[in-house]
Amino acid sequence: MSNRPTILIVEDEISISNFICSMLSANNYNAIAAKDGKSALEMIASYCPEVIILDLCLPDINGTEIIKSVRKWSQIPIIVVSARHHEKDKVEAFDLGADDYITKPFGSAELLARIRTAIRHANNAASTTLSQDGVFSVHNLTVDFDKRRVWVGNKEVHLTQNEYKIVALLSKHAGRVLTYSFIIKTLWGPHAKCENQILRVNMANIRRKIEENPAEPVYIITEVGVGYRMSDGE
Amino acid sequence: MDGDFHMRYKNIKTLKDLFPFSLKDLLIMTFLETVTLVVGFILIYNNENIVFVTSIFVLSVVLISRLTHGYFYGAFSSVLSAVAINIFYYEFSMTQYNMLSLNNYFPFVCIISVSIITCNLTNQMREKEKIHAWTERERIKSDFLLSISHDLRTPLTSILGANSTVLENFDTLSKEQMISLLKNVNDESLWLIRMIENILSVTRIDSKDAKVSKKCEAVEEIVSEAVRIFKKRFPSQAVTVKVPQELLLVPMDAILIEQVLINLLENVIKHSGGSDIITVTVSREDDYAVFEVLDNGGGISADVFSRLFENKSRHKKDEVDNNIEKSFGIGLSVWMSIIKAHGGTMQAENRKNGGATFRFRLPFKGEEKYEQQADYTYS
Numbered sequence: 048m049s050n051r052p053t054i055l056i057v058e059d060e061i062s063i064s065n066f067i068c069s070m071l072s073a074n075n076y077n078a079i080a081a082k083d084g085k086s087a088l089e090m091i092a093s094y095c096p097e098v099i100i101l102d103l104c105l106p107d108i109n110g111t112e113i114i115k116s117v118r119k120w121s122q123i124p125i126i127v128v129s130a131r132h133h134e135k136d137k138v139e140a141f142d143l144g145a146d147d148y149i150t151k152p153f154g155s156a157e158l159l160a161r162i163r164t165a166i167r168h169a170n171n172a173a174s175t176t177l178s179q180d181g182v183f184s185v186h187n188l189t190v191d192f193d194k195r196r197v198w199v200g201n202k203e204v205h206l207t208q209n210e211y212k213i214v215a216l217l218s219k220h221a222g223r224v225l226t227y228s229f230i231i232k233t234l235w236g237p238h239a240k241c242e243n244q245i246l247r248v249n250m251a252n253i254r255r256k257i258e259e260n261p262a263e264p265v266y267i268i269t270e271v272g273v274g275y276r277m278s279d280g281e
Numbered sequence: 282m283d284g285d286f287h288m289r290y291k292n293i294k295t296l297k298d299l300f301p302f303s304l305k306d307l308l309i310m311t312f313l314e315t316v317t318l319v320v321g322f323i324l325i326y327n328n329e330n331i332v333f334v335t336s337i338f339v340l341s342v343v344l345i346s347r348l349t350h351g352y353f354y355g356a357f358s359s360v361l362s363a364v365a366i367n368i369f370y371y372e373f374s375m376t377q378y379n380m381l382s383l384n385n386y387f388p389f390v391c392i393i394s395v396s397i398i399t400c401n402l403t404n405q406m407r408e409k410e411k412i413h414a415w416t417e418r419e420r421i422k423s424d425f426l427l428s429i430s431h432d433l434r435t436p437l438t439s440i441l442g443a444n445s446t447v448l449e450n451f452d453t454l455s456k457e458q459m460i461s462l463l464k465n466v467n468d469e470s471l472w473l474i475r476m477i478e479n480i481l482s483v484t485r486i487d488s489k490d491a492k493v494s495k496k497c498e499a500v501e502e503i504v505s506e507a508v509r510i511f512k513k514r515f516p517s518q519a520v521t522v523k524v525p526q527e528l529l530l531v532p533m534d535a536i537l538i539e540q541v542l543i544n545l546l547e548n549v550i551k552h553s554g555g556s557d558i559i560t561v562t563v564s565r566e567d568d569y570a571v572f573e574v575l576d577n578g579g580g581i582s583a584d585v586f587s588r589l590f591e592n593k594s595r596h597k598k599d600e601v602d603n604n605i606e607k608s609f610g611i612g613l614s615v616w617m618s619i620i621k622a623h624g625g626t627m628q629a630e631n632r633k634n635g636g637a638t639f640r641f642r643l644p645f646k647g648e649e650k651y652e653q654q655a656d657y658t659y660s
Contacts, residue, residue: 134536152470152474243496243497244497244530247497247498247499247502247528247530248528250499250502251499251501251528254501255526260522261501261505261524262501262504262505262508262522262523262524262561262563263505263508263509263522264505268506268509269502269503269505269506270506271498271502271503271506271535271536271539272535272536
């Protein structure tokens with residue numbers, strides 16, 4: 048009992064909260080539920096859960112406010128639950144520091160996978176494995192951050208400066224969605240206009256260099272309307 | 282909704298509605314009035330009868346009243362015309378001007394009446410057009426709602442039925458029976474979810490002018506995402522994707538186009554009668570990006586084909602119709618309207634060697650073409 052990871056579900060719909068709780072308990076998690084933003088903030092502070100599952104639509108405060116206030120003092124993984132048709136909310140949630148999102152409706156398998164990933168990432172971040180040997184690899188792709196070189200299998204891929212920067216940035220945050228504006232600001236500075244097209248052109252070039260079929264990418268996945276994510280092998 | 286309607290189309294008699302300002306109207310009025318004045322002046326100068334001149338002014342006032350909005354432009358031009366007629370008459374007929382003569386005011390009254398009546402008729406016509414467009418939209422909406430509710434009721438009934446059977450008889454049901462019932466619930470819920478995603482898609486289309494908010498998107502990203510989501514749902518179905526070497530950027534609502542693609546793919550599963558492989562291709566054809574979903578299944582039968590893109594009405598009860606309804610339901614007509622809202626077209630055809638092709642085109646609409654080779658360094 049004591050060793051089970053605690054997961055907080057912030058969700059105002061009782062039926063959804065119920066099913067997530069029982070599913071999590073059945074899968075050896077310690078699930079606690081908050082049904083509005085105020086009690087959620089109190090519970091986060093007192094229980095320090097391993098993962099927070101957060102619905103953005105709450106009766107009292109906007110879910111994004113919760114992300115903001117949690118991120119001021121903690122890096123607890125936050126998985127946002129949102130409806131499919133609200134990319135703007137998703138982008139905002141990611142930019143505020145949410146770790147992942149899952150769109151309603153979702154199956155139990157999907158949610159459990161996200162929770163595992165979130166917990167793993169949190170552990171990784173804690174032990175700073177991000178660049179312990181300066182190399183990131185997934186499937187056949189290898190990115191060497193020290194030498195600034197990229198391989199697919201045994202073949203070195205020649206990327207331009209910007210292309211390398213994008214690949215390296217996504218690799219360093221593998222498994223996490225990086226929003227368009229985050230990538231653009233990191234590459235071209237805080238005053239860059241949000242010109243998605245330049246990013247898209249670069250991405251198309253990268254895909255043609257590293258993916259076998261750029262239309263069925265294995266490494267860099269698009270989150271439509273939101274951003275890109277480097278696969279972390281899951 | 283009804284209250285909104287009355288507010289917008291019945292009680293329009295605020296001052297601003299009666300005298301709206303628009304630069305276009307102002308230009309129309311200035312142009313027509315100037316032309317009339319010049320023509321009138323030339324006619325009078327050549328000693329034409331004042332009756333001719335007057336009728337030209339009347340014509341001009343009618344035209345202005347008809348072509349502009351509200352009462353201002355018509356009224357203003359009629360006053361101007363009446364003044365002009367008076368001046369022309371007295372200047373060129375050498376008659377002494379007499380303030381008290383009723384004849385002076387006669388053209389004023391006539392021409393202003395003409396203007397006001399025309400303005401009034403024009404306004405009424407415009408209102409009727411608006412109301413007509415509004416009722417048409419409402420009709421489509423309610424048709425749509427009716428067909429949705431029908432489509433939703435069936436799976437809901439089966440979910441409720443299966444679920445209550447399990448709830449009430451969980452002691453007596455065998456494990457297999459229970460699992461089969463619950464699986465049923467699962468499948469029907471998934472179907473409902475997809476339905477609702479489609480319905481939500483429609484709400485993204487602006488109901489006023491049937492426009493969507495478009496952003497330039499890389500076609501290959503949208504296609505690959507759609508295929509990825511589809512493969513998650515149907516892992517056993519083989520799908521190949523082909524995109525051109527050149528990067529195609531098309532202005533679109535990405536979520537909607539993704540939705541259309543996913544639906545077209547699921548369509549193959551549901552109706553092709555089994556296809557070994559689905560091919561999704563994107564190509565460039567002049568000013569259009571062409572998306573194709575090809576299968577090698579049974580193709581589309583002739584009677585289904587003829588009604589494929591109609592907004593299926595739920596009244597028909599025969600076997601075939603029920604089949605289409607269950608299958609395409611609100612689907613195709615919705616996707617069609619999504620593509621249309623993008624300024625594109627959608628077609629279906631049977632392939633020569635069996636199977637069907639669903640194809641839609643989206644316009645580039647003069648978006649800049651980005652060369653794919655260049656690495657765009659931001660400066």
